[in-house]
Amino acid sequence: MTSSSYSSPAGVEPRPDESGAVLRIDNLKIEALDKRGNTTIVKDLSLSIRSGETLCVVGESGSGKSVSSLAVMGLLAKSVLSASGEIRLEGENVLTASEARLRELRATRMAMVFQEPMTALNPVERVGKQIEEVLKTHSRHSSRERKQQVLDMMRAVRLPNPEQLYNAYPHQLSGGQRQRIVICMALILKPKLLIADEPTTALDVTTQKQILTLIKELQQTLRTAVLFITHDFGVVSEIADRIVVMNKGEIVETGTRDEILARPRQAYTRMLVSSVPSLVPKETNRALGAPVLEVTGVDKTYKQARLFGAGFHVNAVQDAKLSLRRGEIIGIVGESGSGKSTLARCIARLIDPTAGRVELGGRDIATLSRSELRPFRKCIQVVFQDPYKSLNARLRVGDSIIEGLLNFGMKRAEAYEKAEAMIELVGMHRDVLRRYPHQFSGGQRQRICIARALALEPEVLIADEAVSALDVSVQKQVLDLIEKIRVEKNISILFITHDLRVAAQICDTIIVMQKGRIVEASSARQVLTTPQEDYTRLLISTAPGRDWDFRNFRPLTPSGEALLTGQA
């Protein structure tokens, strides 16, 4: 299933002749209007997509890929953004089309699937009705025919029990099912062009795989042209026919998938592709020290009280056990809802575990009271996922970093010196300390958070999806930084991530969690190359782009397992 996806288009660059293109964009320029002067967001963007083709637009955040797709849909906020150039959908210029014409085009000729299915659906209307609404607006059919068409479409996107789901509300469906409903809505009128803006980014890998396969299949039956916007090269390697790489509003490079992934010409593309972490685990022969943190039998149960009748229990974490040694990085991987973050928060005592022991240097901290716990706080520090929310916007960076030191009684001047050392350790200038967080990008903020955590010289650092919100190139820098800190400070790290690639790059040991339980725990090498459990195998097999070795710009052979094992 996976190997077929890149053998088919390889090498045969579809040269779209002028008439065959479903979408042609010529010299698109998008400007943000401002009283103080306009800023160009996208310039000289030209591309075309033929029927049945998938064009991936790849770029880091701020590259202008999403705003260009909104321009194609005619969804730019005209008061703030102005587009010039030409966007021709089957020859018709979208930029000059009237509002009424655009509305007509949007459902019948082009459709869009967004990142977050929950916000794309109306929460108070049954999903079947929402799909039907599209038909009602744009075609004349009896209500019975309409319902039949909706059910057929729901079957086509492989929703189980369409009759039953027809009457469901969005919150009753899983994330993957919701995205299928959105795809239903997008494709029910068989548009010529489907724009998919990061449609699988909010989904778990196993669901992502299914949705990608679904889009591919529907595209082949309906001959839809797909403009697929993503930041994830794994996804790109699975579905793209051709790739457009964007950076800062401009096209860097265009080519077939194999050209871009295997023979990138531009330095930027090379950097981007080779930043994609490899699934091949690193060879580590580091001598690890004595255990620092011992976790045994940790449970976290949430009681859901009901007004009438008995409440029920949710076991977020059950019987978790791990042992973290000095200098070791343990990765906890799993899909959303697997309990990995809950476990980390239990260990950091941000929440109280229901049962079990969390031993830090031989002392059980799981049941200590708040005041007894305080001296132990500095031993465990946490770096969170969202760099925009983990710093207090009202405090200068320096004040945030020295806060912990002051809490443990250090003099202000001394603490500030320490903060300067820390900020330099994470690769930033000491001037940073006098600024406010809003002046920094996500990657820079994450460095600041790491500096803040390290200032207390903790024994254990918990990184809770600490690189998940970052672009690949920045992600790579932060991962390198974490590795450097581990070596210099000989610190132990619990690294929580949903991304097996990231885990492969940095972890000595990997713990796989599913539904609150640890299903597999072993060395990174063993988990990734010879997984023992079905669930681990499933996670590995659904990791996007697992057949491609990005760092070395080449596909892995179909017998990728063997190559994975042999490499390193």
Add this chain to the structure above:
Amino acid sequence: MITAENHESPGSQPDASPPLLRGFGETLSSGPVAAATLVLAVMILIAITVPFLGTLDPFRIVPGSRLAPVSSEFWFGTDALGRDVFARTLYGTRTSLVVGVVAASVSIAAGLLIGVIAGYFRLADAIIMRFMDGLMAIPGIVLAVALVSIAGASLATVLVAIVVPEIPRVVRLVRGVILNLRNEPYVEAAISLGTPLPKLLFRHLIPNTMAPLIVQGSFILASAILTEAALSFLGVGLPPEVPSWGNIMSEGRRYFQLLPGLIFFPGVFLAITVLSVNILGDALRDALDPKLARKI
């Protein structure tokens, strides 16, 4: 991938102000807001300086000139007892502003304290909030009538009658902000940095309640001035000899057809003061947080 990453923003100057205060001056310099600020400044000036002018006495009864019309001696005329309405109206500014400011500060202070406790300590929350729901169900006027008949008419009684129904609103506001914030990563980060509870509250949680509280405070100020006037007008507010806009209007009510100024002049003072406070409150809300404007 939602973060803006590419531009490694150099950051303008190291000492740029925090995001809270950006655009503040800009908002305050717009036409209506400037006018409102000016009106309030004049009102405050009147309230402070009126006793020192020495020429006006709100209590002096001139039996010879009862219900005198507007003249050069009595700018707003005199009331049924022959007191100078202009003097009483200016002194009324004092009463109104004192009632407004005290009511706003007391209800904000009490509401903040209770709200933080309710928002941060889960156990206290249920009890406090049910009690607050109870308070919210008491109509202000009925409470005032009850208090006046128990404790007699006085400034303190009026303040209690105004503040008690306001507190639950402030509590709900503060509790909401605290509940939202307590799970923010930066608060959790502060907890894992070993930040003691008082410092956590004062440094990380309470500053975030300030913007909505300033706004709420301005609205309480305006409504307290109105409520005091309404209570006095109904005769359950301040004692009748105290010069307050409500009292002046209440006494003037019977002679409205004879001397409309008895209601008109204090009415205008009341209206423009409340209007100014409201405009300023709206401006503060926009200046402090554009997102907040839609939330409240």
